[in-house]
Amino acid sequence: MAKNIVVIGATSAIALHACRFWAKENANFFLVARDDVKLSRVREDLISFGATRVVLHPQDLLDQSAHPRIIEEASKCFEKVDHLLVAHGTLLDQTQAAGNAEMAMSEINANFLSQVSLLILFSRVFVTQKEGNIGVISSVAGDRGRMSNFVYGSAKGGLSVFCEGLRNYLYHQGVSLTLIKPGMVATPMTQSLNIQSPLLAKPELVGQEIAKGMTRHRKVIYTPFYWRTVMFIIRHIPSFLFDRLKL
Amino acid sequence: MKTNNYESWGRFFHFSHAVIQPAWIPDVVESLKKNRNQIILPYGLGRSYGDSCLNQDHTLMDMKSLNRFVSFNRETGHIRCEAGVTLGNILDLAIPHGWFLPVSPGTKYVTLGGAVANDVHGKNHHVRGTMGSHITAMKLLRTDGTIHDLTPEMPLFKATVAGLGLTGIMLEIELKLIKEIPWFDTENIKFGGLDEFFQISDESDLSHEYTVAWVDCVSTGKNLGRGIFMRGNHSKDSSLPHKSVKPKLMVPFNFPEAALSKPTIQVFNQLFYHKQISKSMVSTVHYDPFFYPLDKIHDWNKIYGKRGFFQYQFVIPSSEKNALREIFSRIARSGMSSFLAVLKKFGDVPSPGILSFPEPGYTLALDFANMGQKTDKLFQILDRIVDDAGGKLYPAKDSKMDSRQFKNYYPEFEDFKQWMDPNISSSFIRRVVKNG
Numbered sequence: 077m078a079k080n081i082v083v084i085g086a087t088s089a090i091a092l093h094a095c096r097f098w099a100k101e102n103a104n105f106f107l108v109a110r111d112d113v114k115l116s117r118v119r120e121d122l123i124s125f126g127a128t129r130v131v132l133h134p135q136d137l138l139d140q141s142a143h144p145r146i147i148e149e150a151s152k153c154f155e156k157v158d159h160l161l162v163a164h165g166t167l168l169d170q171t172q173a174a175g176n177a178e179m180a181m182s183e184i185n186a187n188f189l190s191q192v193s194l195l196i197l198f199s200r201v202f203v204t205q206k207e208g209n210i211g212v213i214s215s216v217a218g219d220r221g222r223m224s225n226f227v228y229g230s231a232k233g234g235l236s237v238f239c240e241g242l243r244n245y246l247y248h249q250g251v252s253l254t255l256i257k258p259g260m261v262a263t264p265m266t267q268s269l270n271i272q273s274p275l276l277a278k279p280e281l282v283g284q285e286i287a288k289g290m291t292r293h294r295k296v297i298y299t300p301f302y303w304r305t306v307m308f309i310i311r312h313i314p315s316f317l318f319d320r321l322k323l
Numbered sequence: 324m325k326t327n328n329y330e331s332w333g334r335f336f337h338f339s340h341a342v343i344q345p346a347w348i349p350d351v352v353e354s355l356k357k358n359r360n361q362i363i364l365p366y367g368l369g370r371s372y373g374d375s376c377l378n379q380d381h382t383l384m385d386m387k388s389l390n391r392f393v394s395f396n397r398e399t400g401h402i403r404c405e406a407g408v409t410l411g412n413i414l415d416l417a418i419p420h421g422w423f424l425p426v427s428p429g430t431k432y433v434t435l436g437g438a439v440a441n442d443v444h445g446k447n448h449h450v451r452g453t454m455g456s457h458i459t460a461m462k463l464l465r466t467d468g469t470i471h472d473l474t475p476e477m478p479l480f481k482a483t484v485a486g487l488g489l490t491g492i493m494l495e496i497e498l499k500l501i502k503e504i505p506w507f508d509t510e511n512i513k514f515g516g517l518d519e520f521f522q523i524s525d526e527s528d529l530s531h532e533y534t535v536a537w538v539d540c541v542s543t544g545k546n547l548g549r550g551i552f553m554r555g556n557h558s559k560d561s562s563l564p565h566k567s568v569k570p571k572l573m574v575p576f577n578f579p580e581a582a583l584s585k586p587t588i589q590v591f592n593q594l595f596y597h598k599q600i601s602k603s604m605v606s607t608v609h610y611d612p613f614f615y616p617l618d619k620i621h622d623w624n625k626i627y628g629k630r631g632f633f634q635y636q637f638v639i640p641s642s643e644k645n646a647l648r649e650i651f652s653r654i655a656r657s658g659m660s661s662f663l664a665v666l667k668k669f670g671d672v673p674s675p676g677i678l679s680f681p682e683p684g685y686t687l688a689l690d691f692a693n694m695g696q697k698t699d700k701l702f703q704i705l706d707r708i709v710d711d712a713g714g715k716l717y718p719a720k721d722s723k724m725d726s727r728q729f730k731n732y733y734p735e736f737e738d739f740k741q742w743m744d745p746n747i748s749s750s751f752i753r754r755v756v757k758n759g
Contacts, residue, residue, distance in 0.1 A: 089346070089388070100419075114347055117391055124392035124402075125416060264346035264388055 079103040080154040085164025087114040089263035093283020099125035173227040187231035202251040211254040211290040219307045222323040252293040259303040333372040335631035338379040346388040367434030372634040373722035374750035400500035406436030406493040422500035425457040427614045441719040442485035442676040446533040449670030455484035460497040466746035482742035485676030505610040506563045509555035517548035527554045540660040541592045636688040639714030646712035661690035680717045729755035
């Protein structure tokens with residue numbers, strides 16, 4: 077039977093490539109993102125790849141009061157949700173965010189608080205149906221605070237810890253949660269940073285690894301895989317040494 | 324954003340560009356409004372060899388994030404997508420449903436927009452013509468903000484196919500695929516010289532959809548123009564799996580120049596020719612090694628080191644066989660031969676593109692490491708032979724032709740130029756057209 081998939085932040089490049097994987101298996105989609113023009117482009121793309129039905133729900137995700145309606149509409153649309161992918165987020169220039177409390181707070185809201193609100197509300201749906209999988213896109217940046225991106229990193233770090241706890245809770249309800257930690261990915265979100273790095277991955281690859289990992293109910297995905305090793309090393313650098321580095 | 328990161332495949336030009344990176348079609352429209360006075364050029368994946376995809380000291384619009392599909396009709400094979408979708412993306416989507424690209428150039432890492440702008444050709448040119456012949460519709464944005472829905476009979480469509488990106492920004496392109504499986508029954512035949520090549524080529528073009536030859540350009544004397552002729556047809560064995568594959572190898576750094584010394588290339592050419600012991604070898608192969616052998620090695624252009632390299636591709640009329648002999652002998656004598664020389668006979672399928680490169684005759688594509696004046700000198704000799712034979716060079720590969728040559732090769736430019744967008748330009752067109 078065709079899978080039912082809900083995607084929050086569906087216009088992100090990584091989410092699109094994850095969705096293509098499921099679209100090839102004729103999945104149904106409920107897509108949420110702010111911009112309705114972009115959402116309809118994503119719908120056309122997924123239908124080209126074989127999606128059966130694609131329902132759009134344009135909504136600014138920073139507006140927390142609108143969150144309950146998203147869950148309501150998604151539940152109306154699907155009797156059962158097989159996968160929820162929470163993929164929205166922003167990435168500000170750290171030099172701006174670190175010096176501006178207001179910007180830092182909005183970065184935390186966009187990358188942590190709004191996810192918490194949505195995940196708590198959606199968890200109820202999954203607990204009722206006693207099955208399904210939730211995927212949450214966090215980041216390797218959340219594994220250790222570094223001078224180059226600790227505002228974004230702290231939001232993602234908070235999100236990762238929240239998801240670990242939620243996964244523990246949902247486990248007892250028959251629901252799995254996949255915590256996704258992408259490294260640097262060449263997407264519209266990162267291109268203004270003009271990163272030139274051999275570690276920069278393609279969204280095609282990352283999206284596909286996410287969809288495969290969620291389908292297999294994996295607990296934590298580092299994508300591409302080598303970030304697991306890179307972050308293991310970074311986490312284990314002693315602080316007296318770490319502080320001298322400019323990471 | 325200002326950057327020096329945008330290069331063409333030959334890595335000979337190092338230009339500074341301002342760059343716009345739209346991710347969605349509305350962003351393209353918006354960024355044009357914001358950059359009204361800029362001279363821009365749409366940029367795909369930079370697989371053109373020379374400067375036709377570059378715009379020195381001006382603006383590039385990087386189109387690669389515009390890579391979404393709009394529709395795919397599995398009954399008729401019509402596929403519509405944004406211009407930044409690659410041929411590889413199309414194959415991945417189309418193959419499992421029994422469809423295939425009507426025209427494949429030597430790499431699948433090109434955007435469809437780039438494939439149309441250069442009106443690319445492949446091993447089946449004598450049967451299917453160029454990519455432009457299979458485009459059924461386009462949505463083109465001009466820098467004045469107007470959007471044009473183009474169909475093949477419209478003059479602006481004909482200018483945009485092979486138009487080197489100069490007529491506007493392609494937003495969406497519709498392509499008609501062919502109903503074929505991704506496997507090929509192929510035969511490789513050794514030939515001892517050009518006369519044998521001409522004969523096999525003429526025979527094969529009647530019986531095979533795909534024909535091309537690799538020629539050894541190191542050997543002289545009785546081995547001059549020897550090589551391997553490769554021909555194939557789509558396999559009819561429907562039990563073969565419909566799938567696509569992923570490449571593996573990479574060239575992560577620039578090779579030292581010694582890697583390209585004459586002895587290395589001689590050995591390479593010897594091995595390539597003698598790899599096949601029998602006169603003819605028959606096999607069924609997957610499309611990936613058949614069409615895109617070099618895609619296996621990511622960034623193979625770095626093999627030529629930091630100084631970059633040139634590709635030289637021309638077409639001359641079929642009657643000019645002596646000119647072709649002369650070219651091979653000049654190259655062999657120069658000692659500057661290339662790893663790969665690819666020879667093919669173009670057919671007479673017309674292209675809708677006003678500035679399209681292919682025409683009936685023999686086309687030869689060669690790589691040359693950049694050796695400064697020595698290379699320039701050889702190109703001058705080759706240019707003269709091509710000019711005298713009534714041939715022409717391919718803008719997508721070119722780094723050297725001048726305005727006199729361009730005018731001579733492309734008299735159609737006089738008709739084309741009325742369709743150019745006044746705020747779009749490229750380093751190539753400024754080089755070959757004064758006041759371009």
